[in-house]
Amino acid sequence: MDRRNFLKTGSVATVGTYFAGSVKTHLMAAPEAEPGKPIAASDNIQVALIGAGGQGQSDTKIAASIPGVKVVAVADCYNGCLDHAKELWGNDILATRDYNEILARKDVDAVVIGTPDHWHMQAAVDSLNAGKDVYCEKPMIHVYSDGPKIIDTWRKTNRIMQIGSQRVSSIVYLKAKELLAAGAIGKLNMVTVWYDRNSAQGAWQYTVPYDANTETCDWPRWLGTAPKIPFNGEHFFQWRKWKAYGSGVAGDLFVHLFSGVHLITDSKGPTRAQSTGGLRFWKDGRDVPDVMMSLYDYAPGFNLSVRTNFVDGGSESEGFVFTGSEGSMTIAGDTVSVARVPREKGPGVRVELYSLPIQKRMLEIYHEKYPITYPTGPIMEGEEKYVAPKGYSDHYHHIKNWTDAIRSREPVVEDPVFGFRAAGAALLSNVSYDSGKPAHWDPEGMRLI
Numbered sequence: 001m002d003r004r005n006f007l008k009t010g011s012v013a014t015v016g017t018y019f020a021g022s023v024k025t026h027l028m029a030a031p032e033a034e035p036g037k038p039i040a041a042s043d044n045i046q047v048a049l050i051g052a053g054g055q056g057q058s059d060t061k062i063a064a065s066i067p068g069v070k071v072v073a074v075a076d077c078y079n080g081c082l083d084h085a086k087e088l089w090g091n092d093i094l095a096t097r098d099y100n101e102i103l104a105r106k107d108v109d110a111v112v113i114g115t116p117d118h119w120h121m122q123a124a125v126d127s128l129n130a131g132k133d134v135y136c137e138k139p140m141i142h143v144y145s146d147g148p149k150i151i152d153t154w155r156k157t158n159r160i161m162q163i164g165s166q167r168v169s170s171i172v173y174l175k176a177k178e179l180l181a182a183g184a185i186g187k188l189n190m191v192t193v194w195y196d197r198n199s200a201q202g203a204w205q206y207t208v209p210y211d212a213n214t215e216t217c218d219w220p221r222w223l224g225t226a227p228k229i230p231f232n233g234e235h236f237f238q239w240r241k242w243k244a245y246g247s248g249v250a251g252d253l254f255v256h257l258f259s260g261v262h263l264i265t266d267s268k269g270p271t272r273a274q275s276t277g278g279l280r281f282w283k284d285g286r287d288v289p290d291v292m293m294s295l296y297d298y299a300p301g302f303n304l305s306v307r308t309n310f311v312d313g314g315s316e317s318e319g320f321v322f323t324g325s326e327g328s329m330t331i332a333g334d335t336v337s338v339a340r341v342p343r344e345k346g347p348g349v350r351v352e353l354y355s356l357p358i359q360k361r362m363l364e365i366y367h368e369k370y371p372i373t374y375p376t377g378p379i380m381e382g383e384e385k386y387v388a389p390k391g392y393s394d395h396y397h398h399i400k401n402w403t404d405a406i407r408s409r410e411p412v413v414e415d416p417v418f419g420f421r422a423a424g425a426a427l428l429s430n431v432s433y434d435s436g437k438p439a440h441w442d443p444e445g446m447r448l449i
């Protein structure tokens with residue numbers, strides 16, 4: 001397929017094309033909004049939130065903005081979050097520290113799980129067993145054994161379950177998938193990703209509320225199966241810094257990348273990972289590295305490199321580049337762009353080391369085989385860009401995909417098998433980092449080798 005044709009393919013429509021400098025820029029259409037049809041109160045999807053911190057609140061605010069979705073209950077281990085949930089969704093919601101109270105209620109159809117990672121498996125399994133449909137934040141697993149437990153329960157209970165890597169629903173990623181499949185960059189051989197930060201918030205130093213104590217926080221419940229230690233506000237509110245609750249940069253950031261790569265390349269996962277890194281700057285008691293680099297092998301014949309640097313004094317940046325035999329594709333924020341520099345037809349000729357008569361004759365011989373065409377030199381075909389509309393939210397579409405599936409009982413875009421493959425791939429970085437050796441993974445069977 002030639003370049004002009006691939007630009008016309010695919011289901012992510014464009015609504016306009018313009019030039020930004022020399023870059024041909026296509027504005028993508030937002031997915032169709034649902035036609036406004038009245039939904040009876042009796043037809044509401046009644047949603048509860050388990051884990052009402054940053055992401056749980058964000059997910060649930062979006063769910064509540066979808067017609068026919070009502071928030072009826074919230075569970076959290078900190079009073080400040082429970083009180084705020086009432087401010088957000090009304091005094092009449094059930095606000096409790098014990099999510100089992102929510103799961104016991106027949107009028108709760110579905111739950112959003114926004115707890116720290118070490119609670120994902122138990123909260124998901126309990127919710128599925130209670131007959132609830134589930135939206136569980138990424139990474140789906142905290143440890144590898146969580147994967148089969150969630151998948152088995154999901155299959156047994158036949159519930160709708162979406163994992164929360166919202167970029168899987170992004171029109172930017174879907175366009176990248178179309179472009180790759182249409183041959184826009186030739187055969188993919190490398191994926192390069194980085195997440196570099198240079199701030200305390202970026203390195204998870206979230207503010208501990210002034211009133212955090214054993215009265216306002218349900219510390220034993222929050223700890224769950226994690227090792228029992230005295231109350232510690234940093235552990236409670238900055239949990240990403242400790243392996244007992246999170247999974248370092250791999251579980252927090254790399255998992256988004258793997259969700260995206262698996263979607264865009266139609267891949268089930270890597271076969272091998274090798275990691276390195278260290279704790280260079282944020283020596284604040286954390287037990288995970290603040291600099292990590294990992295290399296991955298994918299069976300279809302590409303390699304992937306990913307890094308996080310929380311000590312990047314140069315800049316804060318994120319990048320996502322797919323390199324192929326005929327071009328490269330970059331995802332940055334709400335855009336995906338393709339750049340192609342066609343390879344020269346001939347192999348080139350090096351003559352300057354030899355005497356002038358030899359140089360002259362060598363050039364003649366070369367040009368007999370590869371005649372000079374004008375203009376000489378590589379032709380830069382330039383860059384082409386696809387931009388999502390202003391205000392576009394993949395997060396909205398990811399949650400909407402889940403609530404639509406709750407009504408239709410059709411599959412979601414990111415089920416627990418997809419979620420385990422993404423998280424399993426991401427956490428390989430930790431396995432390799434901890435052992436100092438390559439880590440091997442069976443992407444089909446979803447198990448460490």
Ligand SMILES: NC(=O)c1ccc[n+]([C@@H]2O[C@H](COP(=O)([O-])OP(=O)(O)OC[C@H]3O[C@@H](n4cnc5c(N)ncnc54)[C@H](O)[C@@H]3O)[C@@H](O)[C@H]2O)c1
Binds near residue numbers: 055099137164224
């Ligand atoms: N999809 C994304 O882009 C994205 C972004 C941020 C966070 N996340 C994920 O969302 C999850 C939550 O992250 P966060 O930043 O919101 O954390 P957070 O600490 O702000 O919120 C977690 C909340 O869960 C509560 N909690 C803990 N154990 C509980 C239990 N047993 N029952 C009920 N509530 C419990 C805590 O009290 C806390 O308020 C993590 O898994 C994280 O990886 C995803």
